[in-house]
Amino acid sequence: MVFSILIPTWNNLPYLQLCIASIQEYSAFNHQIIVHVNEGVDGTLAWLKQQGIEFTYTPQNVGVCIALNMAYKLAKHDYILYMNDDMVPLPGWDTALVDMITQFPSNAFYLSSTMIEPEESANNCVLSPFDYGRTPELFQKEKLLKEYSSLLKPHWCGATWPPSLVHREFWDKVGGYSEEFSPGLYSDPDFSMKLWQAGVRYFVGVGNSKVYHFMSKSTGRVKLNNGRKQFVKKWGITASFFKTHYLQMGKTWLGTSLPQSPSKILTFLHRMRVKLSS
Numbered sequence: 001m002v003f004s005i006l007i008p009t010w011n012n013l014p015y016l017q018l019c020i021a022s023i024q025e026y027s028a029f030n031h032q033i034i035v036h037v038n039e040g041v042d043g044t045l046a047w048l049k050q051q052g053i054e055f056t057y058t059p060q061n062v063g064v065c066i067a068l069n070m071a072y073k074l075a076k077h078d079y080i081l082y083m084n085d086d087m088v089p090l091p092g093w094d095t096a097l098v099d100m101i102t103q104f105p106s107n108a109f110y111l112s113s114t115m116i117e118p119e120e121s122a123n124n125c126v127l128s129p130f131d132y133g134r135t136p137e138l139f140q141k142e143k144l145l146k147e148y149s150s151l152l153k154p155h156w157c158g159a160t161w162p163p164s165l166v167h168r169e170f171w172d173k174v175g176g177y178s179e180e181f182s183p184g185l186y187s188d189p190d191f192s193m194k195l196w197q198a199g200v201r202y203f204v205g206v207g208n209s210k211v212y213h214f215m216s217k218s219t220g221r222v223k224l225n226n227g228r229k230q231f232v233k234k235w236g237i238t239a240s241f242f243k244t245h246y247l248q249m250g251k252t253w254l255g256t257s258l259p260q261s262p263s264k265i266l267t268f269l270h271r272m273r274v275k276l277s278s
Contacts, residue, residue: 001098003031003165004075008067009085010038013047014136015216016085020053023083026091029098031081034074036067061222063183069176080171083163086216088139089113090148096209097165100155103255107167109202110195112159113209116144116151124250125158125205127151132212144212153207157258158249160192160203163211173198186227189239193231196246201257203247232274241270 005023009016020033034054037044038061048055056070068082079101083089097111118131130151133139174194181187192203231239243249245262261267 001079001101002029002077003079003081003094003097004072004077005031005033005081005083006036006068006071006075007033007083007085008036008038008064008071009040009044010061010221011040011042011044012085012216013042013044015214016044017047018136018139019083019085019087019089020051022088022090026089026093028092028095031094032076034071035085036071038062038067061183063222065177065179065182065184065187069179072171072176075168078168079165080168081163081165083211084213086214087115087163088212088214089163090116090144090210090212093163093209093211096206100204100206100209101165104202107169108198108200109167109204110159110170110192110200111165111209112161112205113163113211114153114156114205114207115211115213116148117213117215119215125156126213127153127210134214135216136214139212139214148210148212151210153210155207155253156205156249157251157253158203158243158247159205160243160247160249161188163209164188166195170195170198170200181225181227181230183222183225184227185224186231186239189242190227190231190234192247193235193242201260203258204253232278236271237267237274238270245270 035048037055037057054074093113100111115126116130117126117128118134119129121128132144177187178190181190248258
């Protein structure tokens with residue numbers, strides 16, 4: 001199975017180069033790579049042209065939502081994967097996703113790879129803290145390649161962030177990423193909620209599909225939208241309630257689809273608290 005891999009980037013060339021080199025070196029399949037270049041004043045455009053890599057472009061930073069939707073227009077394959085430019089996929093990353101896809105009865109799934117991060121995290125869906133370098137220049141590639149397979153994580157519930165994989169059928173059903181969330185804060189749970197509304201019930205983090213995540217924090221360079229408030233206004237619940245009670249984020253995946261919805265009483269009480277606090 002071949003993916004169309006969408007990568008938004010914003011003047012982050014050393015990270016992007018390492019990300020793409022790792023995709024090319026460690027993928028079992030010849031995936032299509034499509035980069036959206038935001039601004040690109042650091043030589044990104046020239047490098048992509050030199051490498052013959054497909055890209056879309058805006059002269060200003062439009063954020064991830066518009067970037068992904070633009071890049072998607074060039075996608076040739078049925079499986080659409082969103083990856084950030086500060087991620088380094090590791091050997092077996094794509095075959096693990098393909099193996100998982102074969103377990104589902106339909107295209108109604110949403111998958112995430114498992115991130116290895118250098119900083120301690122309260123997020124129990126990632127492997128941390130495992131510091132193999134904070135920048136491409138300091139990246140300890142050989143050490144990571146020797147050790148990553150010993151970092152174990154069972155498959156987990158709650159896929160909602162990149163690297164993330166969805167079938168074209170459902171990308172089209174939900175209309176891609178919601179551009180009202182530009183530049184992108186809370187666009188990930190919004191996309192997952194749209195998939196939920198479209199009937200997706202397999203939201204699975206694949207434990208043996210691993211990527212190293214530098215956590216380069218591009219969000220610190222841009223004025224962010226109030227995504228939390230936007231999510232509540234759009235869906236009537238908080239993103240944290242959605243992730244905990246719908247997606248059951250962080251729980252070990254037991255091979256079954258998620259329940260249809262949390263209890264009506266629990267949801268009603270939560271919606272009332274949201275209204276009272278707004």
